[in-house]
Amino acid sequence: MIVLGIETSCDETGVAVYDSRAGLRSHCLYSQIRTHAPFGGIVPELASRDHIRKLMPLVQQAMAEAGVSSADLDGLAYTAGPGLVGALLVGATTGVGLGLAWNLPVVPVHHMEAHLLAVLLEPDPPAFPFLALLVSGGHSMLVQVEELGKYRILGETLDDAVGEAFDKGAKLLGLPYPGGPHLARLAAEGHAGRYRFPRPMARDPGLDFSFSGLKTALAVRLRDLERSGPVTDEVRADLANGYQEALVDSLVAKTARAVEVTGLTRVVVAGGVGANQLLRARLRSRLATSGAAVYYPRAEFCTDNAAMVALTGCLRLAAGETATGKNAAAGDRLAVEARARWSLEEL
Numbered sequence: 083m084i085v086l087g088i089e090t091s092c093d094e095t096g097v098a099v100y101d102s103r104a105g106l107r108s109h110c111l112y113s114q115i116r117t118h119a120p121f122g123g124i125v126p127e128l129a130s131r132d133h134i135r136k137l138m139p140l141v142q143q144a145m146a147e148a149g150v151s152s153a154d155l156d157g158l159a160y161t162a163g164p165g166l167v168g169a170l171l172v173g174a175t176t177g178v179g180l181g182l183a184w185n186l187p188v189v190p191v192h193h194m195e196a197h198l199l200a201v202l203l204e205p206d207p208p209a210f211p212f213l214a215l216l217v218s219g220g221h222s223m224l225v226q227v228e229e230l231g232k233y234r235i236l237g238e239t240l241d242d243a244v245g246e247a248f249d250k251g252a253k254l255l256g257l258p259y260p261g262g263p264h265l266a267r268l269a270a271e272g273h274a275g276r277y278r279f280p281r282p283m284a285r286d287p288g289l290d291f292s293f294s295g296l297k298t299a300l301a302v303r304l305r306d307l308e309r310s311g312p313v314t315d316e317v318r319a320d321l322a323n324g325y326q327e328a329l330v331d332s333l334v335a336k337t338a339r340a341v342e343v344t345g346l347t348r349v350v351v352a353g354g355v356g357a358n359q360l361l362r363a364r365l366r367s368r369l370a371t372s373g374a375a376v377y378y379p380r381a382e383f384c385t386d387n388a389a390m391v392a393l394t395g396c397l398r399l400a401a402g403e404t405a406t407g408k409n410a411a412a413g414d415r416l417a418v419e420a421r422a423r424w425s426l427e428e429l
């Protein structure tokens with residue numbers, strides 16, 4: 083089965099072709115980072131316009147690179163949410179339109195489910211069930227993945243996502259957008275232990291996270307330091323080090339607790355923050371003692387991409403799903419689905 087996947091939920095335009103026999107055949111991505119960087123964050127209207135400009139050329143490119151024509155495809159999949167609704171609509175209407183034109187089934191895909199399953203694109207993927215730590219710019223959650231379509235959220239952030247905490251911390255430290263990787267690089271130059279930040283929810287027995295207090299703690303610390311003169315690069319690096327330690331420590335502690343509670347022996351880390359090297363190293367060493375193995379999708383499949391959407395659509399089609407949308411009457415081939423909010427547990 084060969085499926086073309088489309089991703090436009092945020093600021094990456096992606097198209098990929100996944101083949102259930104041969105694996106990933108092509109994977110094209112256009113990042114809008116340069117469009118949004120001058121604004122210090124994503125401007126939704128600009129995101130939609132950029133998706134419109136780039137999507138069809140990427141569809142053509144992905145099909146050419148995969149060496150397939152529309153007649154070779156068995157279906158289409160598009161990200162239907164959660165995400166920026168205007169951005170989602172570009173991928174959704176394109177997917178539904180191509181489905182009509184090429185007479186193919188169209189599967190609306192949940193973006194977070196696609197992140198959860200991205201690890202299955204790797205050569206030695208984990209078997210179900212597994213625990214997933216899903217950490218991106220919009221979400222931070224621990225999910226028990228029983229099988230395709232069966233997900234239980236064990237814990238999630240009560241306020242900011244961890245990627246957002248990285249980005250906001252980076253902004254306070256004067257780093258460019260998106261700040262996560264910049265903050266990680268600055269932190270590596272800093273001294274450990276010079277500035278300590280709180281571990282929110284550490285004593286809470288549950289599996290939820292909270293990150294907004296940390297950002298406030300960093301803002302307050304910076305303001306205090308600025309009172310006695312300009313903050314040097316060395317101090318900024320030391321602050322970044324302490325801040326990243328607190329973020330990573332919170333994620334690792336709750337993940338270790340989730341392993342204990344569930345008894346799961348496979349842990350998957352997905353989403354953009356999964357690219358963070360300190361998080362990877364700390365999780366590996368912490369979970370080694372509990373005997374749990376840690377799996378990561380390669381970095382380009384941790385951040386937003388269409389390969390994971392094509393894969394998820396393919397698995398869903400292979401499992402017998404032919405619906406063109408959750409709210410669509412059977413056979414309503416014009417149904418376009420774009421949902422800003424959508425819980426994984428509704429799947």
Ligand code: KG4
Pocket residue numbers: 092217218219220221244245246248249260261262263266353354355356357358359384385386
């Ligand atoms: O999954 P993703 O590409 O998009 C969303 O669906 O949100 O995640 C993007 C987030 C951003 O907040 C970015 O700063 C963060 O992932 N990120 C990182 C690193 N690479 C990306 N955060 C910390 N360290 C990194 N190396």
Ligand code: ZN
Pocket residue numbers: 193197218353354385386
């Ligand atoms: Zn994402």
